[in-house]
Amino acid sequence: MKRGSWLVLVLSFFVLGLNGCSTGTKATADGAGSSQDAAAGAAKSGADTSGAATSGMAGAGGMKADPLSDPHSVLAKRIVYFDFDSSVVRDEFSSTLEAHANYLAEHPGVKVTLEGHCDERGTREYNLALGERRAQSVQQFMELMGAKKGQVTSISYGEERPAAMGHDESAWHLNRRVEIVYQK
Amino acid sequence: MLRKFSSWLFAGMFVALPAHAVLQIEITQGVEGARPIAIVPFAWNVPVPARDSVDEIIKSDLRASGLFAPIDKKDFIAWPNDSSQVRFADWRALGAENLVVGGVQAIGSILDVRYELLDVLRGQRMIGESYRKEPAGLRSVAHRISDRIYQALTGEQGAFSTRIAYVTVMRDGAGKPAYELQVADYDGFNPQTVVRSKQSILSPAWSPRGDKLAYVSLEQGPAAVYIQDLQTGRRDRLLDTTDQNSGPTWSPDGTKLAIVMSRGGKREIYIVSLAGRTWSRLTSVLPGTFHTEPVWSPDGGYIVYVAGLGGSQAHLYRIDIDGNRSQRISFEGKQNLKPSFSPDGKQLAMVHLDSSGYHIAVLDVTSGAFRILTPAMRGLESPTFAPNGRMILFTEEGGARRTLGAISADGRVKQRLALQEDGDVQEPAWGPFLSP
Numbered sequence: 199m200k201r202g203s204w205l206v207l208v209l210s211f212f213v214l215g216l217n218g219c220s221t222g223t224k225a226t227a228d229g230a231g232s233s234q235d236a237a238a239g240a241a242k243s244g245a246d247t248s249g250a251a252t253s254g255m256a257g258a259g260g261m262k263a264d265p266l267s268d269p270h271s272v273l274a275k276r277i278v279y280f281d282f283d284s285s286v287v288r289d290e291f292s293s294t295l296e297a298h299a300n301y302l303a304e305h306p307g308v309k310v311t312l313e314g315h316c317d318e319r320g321t322r323e324y325n326l327a328l329g330e331r332r333a334q335s336v337q338q339f340m341e342l343m344g345a346k347k348g349q350v351t352s353i354s355y356g357e358e359r360p361a362a363m364g365h366d367e368s369a370w371h372l373n374r375r376v377e378i379v380y381q382k
Numbered sequence: 383m384l385r386k387f388s389s390w391l392f393a394g395m396f397v398a399l400p401a402h403a404v405l406q407i408e409i410t411q412g413v414e415g416a417r418p419i420a421i422v423p424f425a426w427n428v429p430v431p432a433r434d435s436v437d438e439i440i441k442s443d444l445r446a447s448g449l450f451a452p453i454d455k456k457d458f459i460a461w462p463n464d465s466s467q468v469r470f471a472d473w474r475a476l477g478a479e480n481l482v483v484g485g486v487q488a489i490g491s492i493l494d495v496r497y498e499l500l501d502v503l504r505g506q507r508m509i510g511e512s513y514r515k516e517p518a519g520l521r522s523v524a525h526r527i528s529d530r531i532y533q534a535l536t537g538e539q540g541a542f543s544t545r546i547a548y549v550t551v552m553r554d555g556a557g558k559p560a561y562e563l564q565v566a567d568y569d570g571f572n573p574q575t576v577v578r579s580k581q582s583i584l585s586p587a588w589s590p591r592g593d594k595l596a597y598v599s600l601e602q603g604p605a606a607v608y609i610q611d612l613q614t615g616r617r618d619r620l621l622d623t624t625d626q627n628s629g630p631t632w633s634p635d636g637t638k639l640a641i642v643m644s645r646g647g648k649r650e651i652y653i654v655s656l657a658g659r660t661w662s663r664l665t666s667v668l669p670g671t672f673h674t675e676p677v678w679s680p681d682g683g684y685i686v687y688v689a690g691l692g693g694s695q696a697h698l699y700r701i702d703i704d705g706n707r708s709q710r711i712s713f714e715g716k717q718n719l720k721p722s723f724s725p726d727g728k729q730l731a732m733v734h735l736d737s738s739g740y741h742i743a744v745l746d747v748t749s750g751a752f753r754i755l756t757p758a759m760r761g762l763e764s765p766t767f768a769p770n771g772r773m774i775l776f777t778e779e780g781g782a783r784r785t786l787g788a789i790s791a792d793g794r795v796k797q798r799l800a801l802q803e804d805g806d807v808q809e810p811a812w813g814p815f816l817s818p
Contacts, residue, residue: 282694320733320735321719322584324696324719326674327674330626331672355582
């Protein structure tokens, strides 16, 4: 499902991207090394389209390829991890969330769903609540950093959709997470 | 996928094959002080081979209660089928306090099951009864006899004719799960599938008359409560909303459900009237807290729920149905989760988290006395009381998968029920007494 929504975003960006051009200075402020990422991204997407115009514009620091489909962009980081029984966003994820919040602020038509998850410990309904608390923590962070109300929705899957199947911390820490899912 | 399901269909059909339970009961801790009882193999005067053994079912039932210790039949000197054939001295020598004898005969295509319960010490007959049933119902007759014996010897109602609901999870080679909500006899026999899904099913809750199950399904993404009629198989979503809702618990009169619903970022307890699907909010959260896992008191007057207090503390609160008098009722440890009432309303079972891990614990509602029933165990979820308040069924981790564990309310007897095939069984809910 994620891959599908990325594809649609790549296509839709070429409409949105023109808007991005008009707020060019803000776009290039996205995280460190973004112009390099953009060039790499542009070269990649240049292969998908007629190419020359895209890379030329990237060189000018204006329109660049959709950072959401760029595996080297900080926006490619879509998972935030949590400590056991905690919904506190750890410092190490601040810059990632800030990047997503900035992207949302610049693209008011874009929506994300934050999916909150837990490891298997504790009861299932408690974990539905904890997963929601985690998603809400991330939502609050993103809204404080510029995402608009209505752009971000929180949903919980509790312990029901683990990323890793084991019964010890090597699996558990991968399950205590919020996934940022961009909507088509 | 079909291969796995077909063996379950077999278990539910009456064919001339040994019946097997989908769940296998294993007693992991026996009991001292259980009353020795001798159950003699019943005569089988039926022209077809026996698929189920009435005496073995009675033996399993009484042993599972934790109150009786059936004597091994290889120690029996004689196998009487009738009280007139019994020499009480033989049985006193074995240490039996009670003796059960009986037989099954065919009357046309119906089975006639006859039994007698005897007092060995006094040398006299206590009960003698007979039942007529079609062959497919033989197990239910045996359970009914167990109920009668249990009642006669303890004064309490037996729970051997009750049913349990639970969720099974089977995974294919790629690890993709398939969920089934099933209902079976309390001993795991005669499983019937209520609903199948590729997404999680959790929190089954029996209606007070045992005719419906409410449960939570993630089939449409966000958690939503469904209600299904067990007789017709018809079901519908409780509420037409995209707000996440879960944690159903029935009012004792069967007209309402209390649920958890998340609205405007707040997770609180709501009461939904089934007739018009109207709802009202019962609790209100402070910022940073949530409410979940409501359970309706058997007297109908109040609801117990879990309040997540922040700092990963979570404790039990009670609130009257009219929304008044909210007060905290659990104080031990770090978390107390998934409260479940004994049907007399006097005890609450729960999952208790302290510094040593997760345990099953029981709170006496009147006195406030708090007992931890188990050592720290893994995978603990969903404690559910038998309707006679004697046993608590729960999810635990057995090996690398989820199984059901059972413990007597006094902590003495422990059992495990594992799925015979390679999968998880979880989310048990013990059904109510059914009118015979």
